[in-house]
Amino acid sequence: MYNYFLAVFLMMAGFYVVIAQGNLVKKVIGLGMFQTSVFILYISIGKVNGGQAPILTEGVTSYSNPLPHVLMLTAIVVGVATTAVGLALVIRIHEAYGSVEEHDIQQRDNAEDALLEGEL
Amino acid sequence: MMAFLVITAIAAIRRTDLFAVTMLFGIYSFLTAVLFMDLDAVDVAFTEAAVGAGISTVLMLSTLRLTGRFESSRRRNPLLPLLVVTVTGSALVYGMLDAPPFGDPQAPVHQHVAPRYITESPDEIGVPNMVTSVLASYRGFDTLGETIVIFTAGLAVLLLLGMREGQNLRPSRLAIGDFLVLRVVVKVLVAFILLYALYVLLHGDYGAGGGFQSGVIFATGFVIYDLVFGEADVRRVLPPRWLARLAVAGILLYAGVGIFSMLAGRPFLDYSVLAHDPVHGQHIGILLIEIGVGVTVFAVILAIFYAFSGLRRPSQVA
Amino acid sequence: MSALDHLPILVVLIPLLTAVICPLFQNGRTAWKLALGAAWSSFAIACMLLHQVLNSGTVRYQLGGWEPPWGIEYRIDVLGGFVLLIVTSIAALVLSYARRSVEDEIRPGRISFFYAAFLLAFSGLAGITVTGDAFNLFVFLEISSLSSYALISAGRDRRSLNAAFQYLIMGSIGATFILIGIGFLYMMTGTLNMDDLAVRLPEVADTRTVRAGFAFLTVGFGLKLALFPLHLWLPNAYAYAPSVVTAFLAATATKVAVYALLRFLLGIFGVGFSLMSMPFDMILIGLGLAGILSASLVAVFQQNVKRMLAYSSVAQIGYIALGIGLASHTGISAAVMHLFNHALMKGALFMSLGAVAYRVGAMHISDFAGLGRRMPFTMAAIAIAGLSLIGIPGTAGFISKWFLVLGTLEQGWWPLAVLILLGSFLALIYVGRILEAAYFGTPKENSAVREAPLSMLIPIWILVIANVYFGLNTELTVGLATQATTDLFEALP
Structure with a gap:
């Protein structure tokens, strides 16, 4: 049971980083932690007490469930794909705004708006 | 074990030095991989270590x-x-x-x-x-979908950062590459x-292992070579344009197996038609896909790495 | 197996593999032709599939030759076929329109990559509508999302980058919530196949785990479909994305998310569990109303026309949520109809805005001054699609609003009907602002703005005519929506 509650705690830690931090890189890192902890949840679901890794072996009768493993292999790939795209976006944002702090970017956009309205 | 994970997570929240946070993320990922080993998920552990602690x-x-x-x-207001x-x-x-008790063999999933x-x-x-x-x-x-996901990521990164070829490569001799030993x-x-x-x-x-892990490790080999000997060498062997072709070829091989099944009158990706003996056909199909x-993952990961490492800091662009 | 048996996989596989090949071509024009061919073939297949479904019931396809629940199954019923038709037809029309707009807005060297990403987003959405496997749905959701982030960030304004990033964060949180939800359901049933889930869930329905799974799935899809108040990513994403991308995503992406939500709420959990035993229907009605009124009100005050219509999309999603929340046959039929009609009007509107962007280059409301004379066909298209958005009789938008109002009156909730009409009134104001500028405003200087090229006008007008046609001839839409809803209700107790 501890595994489940551990997973919950870690998920929330990651989730908190995503929504509470203003730094875009840190948001992406948080997202990675959030996703990784969901993997823990799934893999815990698949565990059988006394089971072995699901690779056919002489003399082993009880195996852990291979299905969650397969699902999480796919989810890991999705996770790294999201991280790569997110970081590429951060790099472009840095090029365009000179900052990766949400607050600064907001300010620069607002300043631009004010300028635009002033012209009209 | 679990306590370490919790400590790492809390430390990652609190630190403002992003370099440290990234390192903590690597450790976090690595600890998770160890936990997966413990839970009998050897393939997942392998992949998590290579992808989370490595590539990410x-x-x-x-x-x-x-x-x-x-x-x-x-600091923003953390209340909401x-x-x-x-x-x-x-x-x-x-x-x-x-939820069914942890590890209970009677749980519905089992x-x-x-x-x-x-x-x-x-x-x-x-x-x-x-x-x-x-x-x-x-x-x-x-798994075909998963391969497409990684392909999509490569495409998205190249669409964002561009595929640079030829100019602006890091010199082939960095200080680090000058040590003979x-x-x-490294070689x-x-x-x-x-x-x-x-x-x-x-x-x-x-x-444990398979196409995905293999592709990641293969790419890692190139990345290490690249780090020590500079980009020009690796790129002479594998120019970015060829990486794109490789990535496409991998998916076409995968889908091609599926289309072959369809032409043989079976559903997409039914490998049993690949040989007279259905079980043998499964074996061939699995190896091919x-x-x-592996080919697609290798090519995409390396392409993403090229795109990230090739960029200059704003001050260096001139 | 004959070729006809393979249609369910082909509808996804053709755009998917074309997308993979696209980046090999340096020439953007070749990539465009490939993409166009793929989209129209998918559309043709979608028509055949819908025909099959209507004639002989749900179509199934076992991928890898493994029977469900061990293998992944494709499964198309009336609702899926209907949504697939929306997605493929819009993709085909938007791509027909796209060439000039894309050459104008996207960097020359990246055009073939752009089309590849477009096709990936398209095939991801198509994959969601045909799959019968909960986890496979997640995989295709991610294919479409990742490519959407890339597509949005290709906008010219630097704000598109930030918009894409916000969408990436919100979208990934949504996807992770969905993953958690699927995990809970899997934990209790041991299966991922949707039909099998529907069979096995009632046994364990009264557990906290299933309820929590339900909550995570709803919030996850709520984020993806931009249900108020989870819509914050949408206005900027739509406003700063390239015109073609906005037209495609606004007409399809949120629709497919609604479809996925309906599939889980009604197809898997069942009406009884989702809408009857919990106060969830009331929550949906409340959020729907809040979305309609607040987003419409914000739209009225927007200066950027694209952003204005993006807020209007949030409001339209409110109508759909409200229809589902009514939990009655009429209400859900109205929601399904609105999926289709909203795709028609928003497709036409955003494509027209793309034409304006192509000729004028800006989206501020003052840039529209005098366009009624300079771009008469484009502005007429905006006018008619705008009337449909408001819900004027004789347009498609009227039909779904009519059923929605009927649904509220059926249950005697006339104040709700009044509020729906208030939403339409607000739509009248913001559409009116565009038309006022276009027809009564005086142009800034005598610029040489010309009418949009035919390659853009024809696809726009096909949608505009569809807006009128489906407003007068309701047989197809009402018939399909009603039958899809009946199937959903009958599938389960």
Whole structure:
């Protein structure tokens, strides 16, 4: 049971980083932690007490469930794909705004708006 | 073990030095991989270590090189996020209350669907690693989807950062590459890594590993060579344009197997038509699609790495 | 198996593999032709599939030759076929329109990559509508999302980058919530196949785990479909994305998310569990109303026309949520109809805005001054699609609003009907602002703005005519929506 509650705690830690931090890189890192902890949840679901890794072996009768493993292999790939795209976006944002702090970017956009309205 | 994970997570929240946070993320990922080993998920552990602690961390570091190491100290009001997190966390705990006990062999997940994978797959597919059977055959279409996901990521990164060719390469001799011993060691090491990657690819039927892990390791070999000897060398062997072609070829190989099944009058990705003996056909099909996955993953990961590492800091652009 | 049996996989596989090949061509024009061919073939297949479904019931396809629940199954019923038709037809029309707009807005070297990403987003959405496997749905959701982030960030304004990033964060949180939800359901049933889930869930329905799974799935899809108040990513994403991308995503992406939500709520959990035993229907009605009124009100005050219509999309999603929340046959039929009609009007509107962007280059309301004379066909298209958005009789938009109002009156909730009409009134104001500028405003200087090229006008007008046609001839839409809803209700107790 501890595994489940551990997973919950870690998920929330990651989730908190995503929504509470203003730094875009840190948001992406948080997202990675959030996703990784969901993997823990799934893999815990698949565990059988006394089971072995699901690779056919002489003399082993009880195996852990291979299905969650397969699902999480796919989810890991999705996770790294999201991280790569997110970081590429951060790099472009840095090029365009000179900052990766949400607050600064907001300010620069607002300043631009004010300028635009002033012209009209 | 778990305590370490919790400590790492809390430390990652509190530190404002992003370099440290990235390192903590790597550790976090690595600890998770160890936990997966403990939970019998050897394939997942292998992948998590290679991807989370490896690729993701390298990408994060490359980003930090460009965007700066420290986050601004401005703290936002944490009340609303804390509230959202508390509500979500409570919902999760609430959901866990009626969950089947951890590790209980009588839980529905172990009674329905999965038993067939465990008892029948060695006969139906003839591959000892059940994870490989499920991944490549029973749920082979998900794995094609997964390969497309990584392809999409590569495409998105290139669309964002561009594919640079020719100019602006890092010089082939960095200070680090000037140490003779290091050069020799790295050359030998890289040779071993590439060999190991091939082993992982071909051995995926019997033990942990498979196309995806192999592709990642193969790419890592190139990345290490690249770091020590500079970009120009690696790119002479494998120009970015060729990477794109490789990535496409891998997916076409995978889908091609599926289309062959269709032409043979069976559903997409039914490997049993690949040989007279259906079980043998499964074996061939799995090997072919694992190669396809490996080639695409290798090419995309390396292309993403090129795109990230090739960028200059704004001050260096001139 | 004959070729006809392979249609369910082909509808996804053709755009998917074309997308993979696209980046090999340096020439953007070749990539465009390939993409166009793929989209129209998918559309043709979608028509055949819908025909099959209507004639002989749900169509199934076992991927890898493994029977469900062990293998992944494709499964198309009336609702799926209907949504697939929306997605493929819009993709085909938007791509027909796209060439000039894309050459104008996207960097020359990246055009073939752009089309590849477009096709990936398209095939991801198509994959969601045909799959019968909960986890496979997640995989295709991610294919479409990742490519959407890339597509949005290709906008010219630097704000598109930030918009894409916000969408990436919110979208990934949504996807992770969905993953958690699927995990809870899997934990209790041991299966991932949707039909099998529907069979096995009632046994364990009264557990906290299933309820929590339900909550995570709803919030996850709520984020993806931009249900108020989870819509914050949408206005900027739509406003700063390239014109073609906005037209495609606005007409399809949120629709497919609604479809996925309906599939889980009604197809898997069942009406009884989702809408009857919990106060969830009331929550949906409340959020729907809040979305309609607040987003419409914000739209009225927007200066950027694209952003204005993006807020209007949030409001339209409110109508759909409200229809589902009514939990009655009429209400859900109205929601399904609105999926289709909203795709028609928003497709036409955003494509027209793309034509304006192509000729004028800006989206501020003052840039529209005098366009009624300079771009008469484009502005007429905006006018007619705008009337449909408001819900004027004789347009498609009227039909779904009519059923929605009927649904509220059926249950005697006339104040709700009044509020729906208030929403339409607000739509009248913001559409009116565009038309006022276009027809009564005086142009800034005598610029040489010309009418949009035919290659853009024809696809726009096909949608505009569809807006009128389906407003007068309701047989197809009402018939399909009603039958899809009946199937959903009958599938389960």
